[in-house]
Amino acid sequence: MLEEAAAPGPAGAIPPAEHLLTIDRLCKTYQTRDGGRIEALRDINLAIGTEEFVAVVGPSGCGKSTLLKILAGIERRTSGSIRLAGRPLDGPTRELGIVFQTPVLLAWRTVLNNLMLPVEVQHRDRASHLAKAQALLALTGLDGFADRYPFELSGGMQQRVSICRALVHDPSFLLMDEPFGALDAMTRETMNLELLRIWKESRKTAILVTHSIPEAVFLADRVVAMSPRPGRIAEIIPIDLPRPRTLAMFTSEAFGRHVGHIRELFGTSGRLDG
């Protein structure tokens, strides 16, 4: 049950040709200052289909953020391989959009110039991406804020800008590291719905790391449950809830069944801080 082959996607098993991202026997070991070794990730095998939404849940210390950082090229893996559309992935890639827990907006840049950061850094054509940037701002309800500075925006609005920034250069996959962890519960639900809408419109492959089991079940096609010390995949749970998802589904029987099942895996209350 640990193998991706045993975990069917939303429309049954995904044939290997349609895998956008393939993670094979990935391991990560940290060297501590006193010469010790900490095994953060052990034998991670995961294949993610094109336009699939995968959520990774697990308690603190299960290495889910480390996994994301390795995929983003911010950290190096110790062993194993990652392939993106068949080609080895060994560092940062232009095909990636990323959202962190905090918005990480550069304070001296306007909303628009923050949004255009990937375009600028990757020397893409600014003029042709400006329209895309404006469209993304409109899509996230931020039209009219292009020339504002981050400190003039609320936390939820800032995080929307960072999501727009992750999409502006039209990457093939989107990584999100607890993107709504710092928001209040109300804003968080709204942002979940909004994220689904953006994901559906932009047709991206999405990998979301979260502490919240309900959030993972609500958003994802498959939930990857990880266990800590060393971080490894405990189970991959396909979520068969129909799309588009609505807030009413939070109370549905199928939703409760999935959440209950994953909670049992961890034996906790649903939020996995700890």
Added chain:
Amino acid sequence: MNPLAGMEGSADGKAAGVVGEEPTSHLDRNAILLAVIFSVLTIGGWELIVRFFRVPSMIMPAPSAIATSLWKGLASGIYPRHFLVTFLESIGGFGIGAAFGLLLGGIIGTSPLLERAFYPFVVSLQTVPKVALVPIVIIWFGYGINSKIAISATIAAFPVLANTIVGLRAAPREEIDLLTAYTASRWQIFRTVQLPQALPYILVGFDVAIVLAVIGAIVGEFVGAQAGLGFLILQRNLYFDTAGEFAIIILLSGMGLALHYLISFAHRRIVFWNPRSANQNP
């Protein structure tokens, strides 16, 4: 437009916007009033005490005597001429010192290897009392303006150097991670994140350096010079013209204050996005 986004926008406006502007300006008015009263009482009291106790002008001149001396010196053209010399020495020293501090700080601050190798030297040089070098610098550069610029630059370089190194370390990890994930080169990371994040520190360094540059120029003039306000103070001292010395000190304070305000103004304009800089008192 997303209705929720609008709601958040207005809530944010309330939270981050101008919180009670009127009480603030009210406070400002009272502060100015208090400062004026304090100045009038101090200067008036000083004048009265000097006159009442007949304190010799050589020991402590009355404010009126200082004002007269200041006016005469300015009108005769003597003070402006020497003021210009000291001003040029300070500005020149600041410019050279700041440029040197920026360059060296930039090199040390962006290379962990160089930082480890050279930071101990920077710290130990910082502890050298630079004033002690003045006689040597005068032997090297002569009695003219050059030696004062050299001394001024030596003293001004250190705060800029140290603040540049610290500032370049100030960029948050996540901002560098973000740029890395978007395939930025080291130079792009430096230009896009590290340098802007270092600016508030560098400008504070400039602020300290400009004041030190003036001090450097004066100390240089004390040790050996043919012109400048420091030279003029020594000359007045020789003639027991204490009122004249006070008048020159007022000019020097004015110079320091003007330069400090200039840097503060630039600071607030350049790092407008930093709430700590924006709220900083001038």
